[in-house]
Amino acid sequence: MTETVITSKEERLNRLIAKVRDLPKVPVAVVYPCDKESLRGPIMAAEAGVIEPILVGPAGQIRALAGEFGFNLANYRIVDVPDSHAACDEAVKLVHAGEAEALMKGSLHTDELMGTIVSRANNLRTPRRISHVFVMDVPTYPRPMLITDAAVNIKPTLEEKVDILQNAIYLAHALGIPEPKVAILAAVETVNPKMPSTLEAAALCKMADRGQIKGALLDGPLAFDNAVSAEAARIKGIKSPVAGQADIFLVPELESGNMLFKQLEYLSFALTAGVVLGAKVPVILTSRADSAETRTASCVIAAMFAHANRKNN
Amino acid sequence: MTETVITSKEERLNRLIAKVRDLPKVPVAVVYPCDKESLRGPIMAAEAGVIEPILVGPAGQIRALAGEFGFNLANYRIVDVPDSHAACDEAVKLVHAGEAEALMKGSLHTDELMGTIVSRANNLRTPRRISHVFVMDVPTYPRPMLITDAAVNIKPTLEEKVDILQNAIYLAHALGIPEPKVAILAAVETVNPKMPSTLEAAALCKMADRGQIKGALLDGPLAFDNAVSAEAARIKGIKSPVAGQADIFLVPELESGNMLFKQLEYLSFALTAGVVLGAKVPVILTSRADSAETRTASCVIAAMFAHANRKNN
Numbered sequence: 001m002t003e004t005v006i007t008s009k010e011e012r013l014n015r016l017i018a019k020v021r022d023l024p025k026v027p028v029a030v031v032y033p034c035d036k037e038s039l040r041g042p043i044m045a046a047e048a049g050v051i052e053p054i055l056v057g058p059a060g061q062i063r064a065l066a067g068e069f070g071f072n073l074a075n076y077r078i079v080d081v082p083d084s085h086a087a088c089d090e091a092v093k094l095v096h097a098g099e100a101e102a103l104m105k106g107s108l109h110t111d112e113l114m115g116t117i118v119s120r121a122n123n124l125r126t127p128r129r130i131s132h133v134f135v136m137d138v139p140t141y142p143r144p145m146l147i148t149d150a151a152v153n154i155k156p157t158l159e160e161k162v163d164i165l166q167n168a169i170y171l172a173h174a175l176g177i178p179e180p181k182v183a184i185l186a187a188v189e190t191v192n193p194k195m196p197s198t199l200e201a202a203a204l205c206k207m208a209d210r211g212q213i214k215g216a217l218l219d220g221p222l223a224f225d226n227a228v229s230a231e232a233a234r235i236k237g238i239k240s241p242v243a244g245q246a247d248i249f250l251v252p253e254l255e256s257g258n259m260l261f262k263q264l265e266y267l268s269f270a271l272t273a274g275v276v277l278g279a280k281v282p283v284i285l286t287s288r289a290d291s292a293e294t295r296t297a298s299c300v301i302a303a304m305f306a307h308a309n310r311k312n313n
Numbered sequence: 314m315t316e317t318v319i320t321s322k323e324e325r326l327n328r329l330i331a332k333v334r335d336l337p338k339v340p341v342a343v344v345y346p347c348d349k350e351s352l353r354g355p356i357m358a359a360e361a362g363v364i365e366p367i368l369v370g371p372a373g374q375i376r377a378l379a380g381e382f383g384f385n386l387a388n389y390r391i392v393d394v395p396d397s398h399a400a401c402d403e404a405v406k407l408v409h410a411g412e413a414e415a416l417m418k419g420s421l422h423t424d425e426l427m428g429t430i431v432s433r434a435n436n437l438r439t440p441r442r443i444s445h446v447f448v449m450d451v452p453t454y455p456r457p458m459l460i461t462d463a464a465v466n467i468k469p470t471l472e473e474k475v476d477i478l479q480n481a482i483y484l485a486h487a488l489g490i491p492e493p494k495v496a497i498l499a500a501v502e503t504v505n506p507k508m509p510s511t512l513e514a515a516a517l518c519k520m521a522d523r524g525q526i527k528g529a530l531l532d533g534p535l536a537f538d539n540a541v542s543a544e545a546a547r548i549k550g551i552k553s554p555v556a557g558q559a560d561i562f563l564v565p566e567l568e569s570g571n572m573l574f575k576q577l578e579y580l581s582f583a584l585t586a587g588v589v590l591g592a593k594v595p596v597i598l599t600s601r602a603d604s605a606e607t608r609t610a611s612c613v614i615a616a617m618f619a620h621a622n623r624k625n626n
Contacts, residue, residue, distance in 0.1 A: 004582065006317040140580040154500075154507065187467075187571035194467065197568065224575035225602070232579070235602040255510065256569035258500035262537035263573060266545070267453040268581045269317065289538070289548040 006139045009271045013293050016137065016271070016300050017048050025052035026303040028284070029079075029100035032057045032087040035107040036069055041286060041295035042104055043071050050299045054079060054100055056087045084108035088116040092124060095281050101306040104284040104299070114152075117279045129153070129163035130278040132285070133171050134261045135301050137271040141228060145264070146172060146180070146248040150257025151285070152276065158200045161250065162213055165204065167277035168248045169216045174308035175301070183227035183246035184220020185256070189238055191221065197252035204250075216248065217241055224249075224260075273297035275305065282306060319452045322584045326606050329450065329584070329613050330361050338365035339616040341597070342392075342413035345370045345400040348420040349382055354599060354608035355417055356384050363612045367392060367413055369400045397421035401429040405437060408594050414619040417597040417612070427465075430592045442466070442476035443591040445598070446484050447574045448614050450584040454541060458577070459485060459493070459561040463570025464598070465589065471513045474563065475526055478517065480590035481561045482529045487621035488614070496540035496559035497533020498569070502551055504534065510565035517563075529561065530554055537562075537573075586610035588618065595619060 020026075028051045033039040039062065042053035055062055055073070059080035066073045079094070081087050087108065094100035105113050117124050132151035135144055148168040149156065156164055165182065172180035184201035191198045201220030208218040219242035225232040230244025251257030264270035272294045276283035282302040286295055333339075341364045346352040352375065355366035368375055368386070372393035379386045392407070394400050400421070407413035418426050430437050445464035448457055461481045462469065469477055478495065485493035497514035504511045514533030521531040532555035538545040543557025564570035577583035585607045589596035595615040599608055 003321055004319040006319065008316055138580055140582070185572060187568040195568070224572045225579055228575075228579050232602055251572070252568055255500040255508070255565055256572050259498060259537045259564070259569050259573050260576060262541075263576050264580065266538055266541050267451055267577065269453070289545055 006269050009269065009293050012137050012271045013297055016297055017050055020300055020303045021049040023307060026101050026306040027052045027054055027099060028102045028104050029054045029056050029091040029094045030104045031091045031106050031113055032084040032108040033106035034058065034061055034065065036065065038106040038286065039065050039071060044292060045296045045299035046076065048296055050296060051303055054094060056081060056090050057106060058082060084112060088113060092116060092122045095124060100281065101309065102282045102284065102302045105286055110285060117283060124279045126278055126280060128167060128278045129160050130276060131164040131167045132274060132276050133168045135273040136261065136264050138264055139269050143247060144175065147257060147261050148248065148250060150251060150254060150261045151274065154254045156253065158203055161200060161204060162207060163278065165213055165250055171277060171305055172247055173215060174305040177247050180216045180247035181242040181245055182216045182218045182248040182250060183222045183242050184218060184250045185224060185227060186221035186252060187223060189221055189223050189226050189236065197221065271297055273301040275301050319582050322582065322606050325450050325584045326610055329610055330363055333613055333616045334362040336620060339414050339619040340365045340367055340412060341415040341417050342367045342369050342404040342407045343417045344404045344419050344426055345397040345421040346419035347371065347374055347378065349378065351419040351599065352378050352384060353382065357605060358609045358612035359389065361609055363609060364616055367407060369394060369403050370419060371395060397425060401425060405429060405435045408437060413594065414622065415595045415597065415615045418599050423598060430596060437592045439591055439593060441479055441591045442473050443589060444477040444480045445587060445589050446481050448586040449574065449577050451577055452582050456560060457488065460570060460574050461561065461563060463564060463567060463574045464587065467567045469566065471516055474513060474517060475520060476591065478526055478563055484590060484618055485560055486528060487618040490560050493529045493560035494555040494558055495529045495531040495561040495563060496535045496555050497531060497563045498537060498540060499534035499565060500536060502534055502536050502539050502549065510534065584610055586614040588614050
C-alpha cells in the first residue's frame with residue numbers, strides 16, 4: 001500500500017446527522033444570537049433536521065440580521081428580550097419550564113453564559129462539576145474519541161477529575177456506548193511519583209473498582225500510543241482491556257488536552273464537536289473559529305445527550 | 314473535494330534518505346547492539362547509504378546474532394568489548410578520537426547510555442543541557458515539525474527551556490532551515506498569570522530579542538492551532554510571523570509533548586525521527602516500539618547534524 005484515502009468531513013457529518021434526523025427535534029434555547037455566525041449555526045442545524053432552535057434575544061436585531069444575510073426565520077420561535085443579560089435569564093426560565101432541553105451560546109461572551117449556568121441562584125447545576133467534552137470523528141481511529149477536559153477545567157484536582165470522567169461517561173452512554181473504555185492519559189504507563197498525573201490515574205482506577213465512578217471500564221496511566229494502538233501496548237507488554245480501543249481520553253490537564261484536540265482537528269482531518277456537561281441540560285459553546293461542520297456536529301451531540309436526559313428523567 | 318490522498322511513509326523516507334546518500338558517510342558508534350532490532354537498525358541504515366556503523370560490543374555475540382538473522386557484517390568495523398559498560402567507555406574514546414561522529418543506542422538500558430553522556434568525567438557535554446528533538450514528517454503539514462522536548466526533560470525550568478530551544482535551533486540549521494520559526498506552545502495565545510507556560514513563553518521571546526537565544530524567529534504563547542494554521546491565527550486576530558508556519562514546536566512540558574508526537578505518529582501518518590542533542594555528538598536513542606522507518610530516519614537526522622558539526626568545528 002503506497003497511499004491512504006481519507007473520507008471527507010462532509011460525508012462523516014452527514015452520517016452523524018443521520019443519527020438524530022428521524023428523532024423528535026430537541027428544542028434548544030440559542031442565547032443572544034446577534035451576529036451572523038451565531039445565528040447561522042442554529043439555523044443550519046435546524047435545516048439539517050438536528051434541532052429546533054428557540055432564538056432568545058432582541059427580536060428586531062435578529063430579524064434584521066436574518067434579512068441582511070438571507071436566513072429564513074419563518075419556522076423558528078423568537079423570544080424577544082432587550083439584551084444578553086435578559087437572554088440568559090429567559091433561557092434559564094425556558095429550561096425550568098421544560099421548553100428548552102439544551103442551551104447554545106450566541107454572540108455574548110462565554111463567561112456571561114457560563115456564569116449563568118454555574119450560578120446557584122439559577123438552579124441549573126447538578127451535583128457534578130461543569131466540564132467539557134470534545135467528540136472527535138478521526139478517520140485514522142475506528143471509533144469516536146471523547147476527549148475531556150480540554151476546554152473548561154485548567155488544572156483539575158483528583159476530585160474534579162471524578163466529575164469530569166462521570167460527565168464524559170454519561171455522554172458516551174447517550175452516544176450509544178453502554179460501557180465506554182476510558183484511557184487515563186499520562187506521558188508514561190507506569191506509576192511515577194514524579195508525575196502526579198500517574199498517581200491520580202491509579203487512584204481513579206481504584207475509585208471505579210469501588211463504584212465511586214460508574215458505567216465504564218477504566219485504565220491508566222496509559223500513554224497516548226497505548227491508548228490508541230493495541231500493537232504499541234503489546235510491544236510494551238501492557239495488558240489492558242482499554243489499550244488500543246479507548247473511547248474516552250481523560251487528559252491530565254487542559255494544556256495537553258488543548259494540543260491534542262487541535263492537532264486532531266488541524267492535522268488529522270477530525271470532525272469536531274464539543275459540549276459542556278454537568279448542568280441540567282447540555283450546553284453548546286461555540287468559538288469564533290468554529291467551522292459550520294463543528295457547529296452542526298455539536299448540535300447533534302447535544303441533541304443525543306438531551307434525548308438520553310429525557311429517558312432518564 | 315470528497316477525499317484526500319496521503320503519500321506512504323516509505324516514499325517519504327526515501328526522500329529523506331536522498332538528502333544524505335551522496336554525502337561522505339558519518340561514522341556512528343553503535344553501543345552494545347546485542348539483540349536483533351538494535352543490530353538490524355544500523356545495518357539497514359548503512360545499507361540505505363545513510364551512516365557507517367561501528368559496532369561496539371562483544372564481537373562473538375554480535376556475529377552469532379548476525380548469523381542467526383542473516384545480516385551481512387562484512388563491511389562493518391566491530392570493536393570487541395566484553396559488556397555494555399565497556400561498550401560505553403569505548404564509544405566515548407571513539408568520539409574523542411574523532412572516529413565516531415554520532416552515537417546510537419543498542420540493547421543496553423537508556424539510563425546507562427545517558428549516564429555515560431552526561432557524566433562530566435567523560436567530557437562529552439557542551440555548555441548546554443541535554444535535550445531531545447523529534448523530527449516529524451507529517452503529510453498534513455507542509456514542512457518538517459521539530460518537537461521538543463517530548464522525551465528527556467520532564468518539567469523544564471525557564472533556564473532549561475533556553476537550552477532545549479537552542480539545541481533545536483542548531484538542529485534546524487543542520488537540516489537546512491537557516492532561520493527557523495519557533496512556536497512556544499501553550500493552551501492559549503495570551504499571557505495568563507494562572508498558566509506559567511504563558512509567562513515563560515513571553516520571557517523566551519524577550520530573551521531572543523536580547524540575543525540570549527540565537528538563530529531563530531520566536532513567538533509565543535501560541536496555541537497549537539495558531540502555530541499550524543495561518544487561518545486560525547487570522548480569525549483570532551493574532552499577528553505573528555510564526556503563526557501557521559512554525560518549524561520548531563517548544564512544548565510546555567513532557568506530558569503534552571508526549572501526547573502530541575504520539576498522536577502525530579499513530580493518527581496522522583507521521584514519519585518520526587528522534588535525536589538527543591546538547592552533547593558533543595548527536596545521540597540516536599531508539600525504543601523497542603520504534604519501526605524500521607523511524608530507526609533509519611533518526612540516523613538520517615543525526616547524520617545531517619553531524620555534517621553540520623564538522624563544518625562548525
